[in-house]
Structure formats: structure tokens, C-alpha cells
Amino acid sequence: MKTYKISFLLLLASAFIVFSCSSREATENIQNFDSEILEEMSFSKGTQENSYSSTQMEKDERSSMEASESVSQYIIKTADIKMMVEDVNLSTDNIEKILKVNDGFIDNSNLETKPYSLSNTLNIRVPAAQFDLVIKEITTLAEYIDHRVVKAEDATKAYVDTEVRLKNKLEVEKRYIEILRNQAKTVADVLEVERQLNDIRIEIESAQSYLNTLKDQIKYSTINLEIYQTVNYVKKPETNQKSFFTDVKEALQFGWNAVLSFILVFLHLWPLFAIASLIVITVVFIKRRKK
Numbered sequence: 285m286k287t288y289k290i291s292f293l294l295l296l297a298s299a300f301i302v303f304s305c306s307s308r309e310a311t312e313n314i315q316n317f318d319s320e321i322l323e324e325m326s327f328s329k330g331t332q333e334n335s336y337s338s339t340q341m342e343k344d345e346r347s348s349m350e351a352s353e354s355v356s357q358y359i360i361k362t363a364d365i366k367m368m369v370e371d372v373n374l375s376t377d378n379i380e381k382i383l384k385v386n387d388g389f390i391d392n393s394n395l396e397t398k399p400y401s402l403s404n405t406l407n408i409r410v411p412a413a414q415f416d417l418v419i420k421e422i423t424t425l426a427e428y429i430d431h432r433v434v435k436a437e438d439a440t441k442a443y444v445d446t447e448v449r450l451k452n453k454l455e456v457e458k459r460y461i462e463i464l465r466n467q468a469k470t471v472a473d474v475l476e477v478e479r480q481l482n483d484i485r486i487e488i489e490s491a492q493s494y495l496n497t498l499k500d501q502i503k504y505s506t507i508n509l510e511i512y513q514t515v516n517y518v519k520k521p522e523t524n525q526k527s528f529f530t531d532v533k534e535a536l537q538f539g540w541n542a543v544l545s546f547i548l549v550f551l552h553l554w555p556l557f558a559i560a561s562l563i564v565i566t567v568v569f570i571k572r573r574k575k
Contacts, residue, residue, distance in 0.1 A: 367426035403512035
């Protein structure tokens with residue numbers, strides 16, 4: 285009986301020792317696994333934070349230079365023109381016809397009437413290939429050209445640089461998504477990766493927006509055009525006809541304001557009136573003494 289009890293106790297002790305060892309080993313394995321994930325995430329984070337270090341920037345510049353050499357130039361063309369025409373309305377119609385033939389359009393128009401002139405300010409967008417032709421056809425409508433300024437800006441470097449950086453940022457975004465799916469296990473890891481992912485997406489949207497703006501300016505050139513004509517003086521018409529009682533009210537107000545103005549003038553010039561009064565009184569007094 286004693287031998288049986290001793291054997292049972294030894295069996296329990298052995299099971300306890302085995303279980304303790306297994307638990308310790310499992311704990312160590314989990315800790316090692318978490319350490320590996322954290323190291324990988326730290327490495328990925330370090331890669332992102334240093335993605336635009338000097339080495340990466342040099343790589344981007346080389347890529348940009350290679351890309352610039354392999355593509356044609358991207359030119360942004362703009363023109364500012366002011367000219368006098370015989371008839372603003374007729375010239376505006378002719379300009380619209382010119383643009384329709386050349387696949388252009390008026391972005392905005394501002395017609396303004398002044399006492400001695402009538403003008404229309406137009407913001408015109410035309411395909412870059414039709415830019416010179418449209419300017420030539422529009423200026424044939426002018427009686428006199430005040431000024432014509434044409435500019436061509438080479439946007440090749442800005443375009444290619446933005447395109448390369450956007451590509452790199454998209455690659456970084458893919459890496460973060462992969463880390464978020466396969467390596468981020470804890471809540472802290474997930475939140476950190478999502479924060480980095482949100483930052484890189486903001487940068488992607490900004491770069492994409494700038495690139496789209498460049499594409500639009502390169503594809504469609506801009507012409508800022510002001511046309512005007514001289515006209516005889518025309519008095520601005522009254523918007524509302526006044527009633528009789530309105531005229532009476534304004535007449536009474538004018539009379540009262542005239543009285544107040546006279547009083548104010550008198551108060552400002554009272555020393556002169558006083559001196560003049562003394563002179564008149566003295567002259568009258570002397571004349572009476574003589575008589």
C-alpha cells in the first residue's frame with residue numbers, strides 16, 4: 285500500500301515537472317515570436333522613416349534623371365493678351381467660333397460696362413497643340429493690341445520627379461498593407477501601422493493631386509484675354525423710379541441739411557462776422573456824428 289502511494293506521488297510530481305517545462309517553453313516561444321514581429325515592424329518603420337534618406341533621395345534623383353531622358357518635354361504654355369476691338373459682343377461670338385473649331389473652351393467670362401468703355405475678360409483653355417494657332421486667329425480680330433505676353437515653362441523635371449515619388453510612395457503603402465495583414469498581431473502594432481499607413485496615403489493624395497494639376501496645365505494651355513471697345517458716355521440708369529412723396533421727403537431733408545450747413549459755416553466764421561459787424565457799426569456811428 286505504501287509502495288502504491290509513493291508511486292502515485294512520484295507520478296504526480298513528474299507530470300507537474302513536465303507541465304511546467306512545457307509551459308515555460310511555450311511562453312518562451314511566444315515571447316520569441318513577438319520579438320521577431322516587433323523587430324520586423326521596427327525594421328519596416330525604420331525603412332519608411334528613412335525612405336527619403338540621402339541614399340534614397342539619390343536613387344530617386346537618378347530615377348528621375350533616367351526618366352527625364354527617356355520622355356519628351358512637358359511644357360506649360362500661358363498667354364496674357366489685351367486688345368481693342370470694334371464690337372465686343374461680335375468679337376466674343378467670333379472667339380467662341382474659333383475655340384469650337386480648335387477644341388477649346390471658355391473657362392470663365394466677365395462682361396463689364398463702364399461710362400466710356402465696354403470690356404469682356406475671358407479665361408480660355410485650348411489644347412497645347414492649338415495654342416499658337418488660336419492666338420494668331422484671335423489677334424486678327426484686334427484693332428489695336430495693348431499687350432501680348434506669351435510664356436512657356438518647362439515642367440518636365442517637376443512632372444517626372446512627382447511621378448517617381450508617387451510610385452515610391454505607392455510601394456511603401458503596399459509594404460505597410462502587407463505588414464498589417466501578416467505581421468501586426470497586437471493592438472499597439474495594428475494602431476502604429478495604421479497611423480503610418482494614413483500618413484503615407486495623405487502624401488500619396490497630395491502628390492497625385494499635384495500631378496493631375498500638371499497634366500491639366502500641360503494638356504490645355506491658358507490664354508487670359510481682355511477685349512474692349514470705346515463707347516460714348518452713357519449715364520447709368522436709375523434702377524427704381526422715385527415717387528412724389530419720396531421727392532418731397534428728399535426736398536425737406538435737403539432744406540434742413542442746408543440750414544444746418546449754414547449754421548455750421550457761421551459758427552466756423554463767427555470771428556469774421558463779428559469784425560465785419562464792428563466795422564459797419566463804427567462807420568455808421570462816425571457818419572451820424574458828422575451829421
